[in-house]
Amino acid sequence: MDYPESYELVFQAPAVEDDVVIVRRTERAGAGGYPVYEDESGIVRAEISDRGEVRMQASGGHQMLKTPLLARPLTP
Template sequence: MDYPERYELVFQAPAVEDDVVVVRRTERAGAGGYPVYEDESGIVRAEISDRGEVRMLASGGHQAPRTPLLARPLGARERAPGPQ
């Protein structure tokens, strides 16, 4: 299966615009056998299935990761926001 290289994870933020985090595919696989994606800091980590189902992974102790509202694949021609 050919998985997207990047996703935008959209989290609901109370009283402001939604929070969007871009994650990239790593070489690791999660417990479900799907690729693990993480942001540049390595703090936001998620296993994303071939159907776009997201399982957030804790990257450190005392973390309680929220599940995003949406995981949106980014195509090869799309650029993530911020410095490239």
């Protein structure tokens, strides 16, 4: 199956606008067998299924993971 190269993860932010993070596909797969995506810093990491379901993954200790409101595939 072909998976998108990147997604926008949209998180609800306390400010006026939502927080948007762009993540790119890595070579890794998550526990569900789907690709793991991460942002440029490697801090935001998520497994995204073929149906757009998101499972956030901790990239370090003491992270408080929030599930995004939306995972929007980006087209090249």
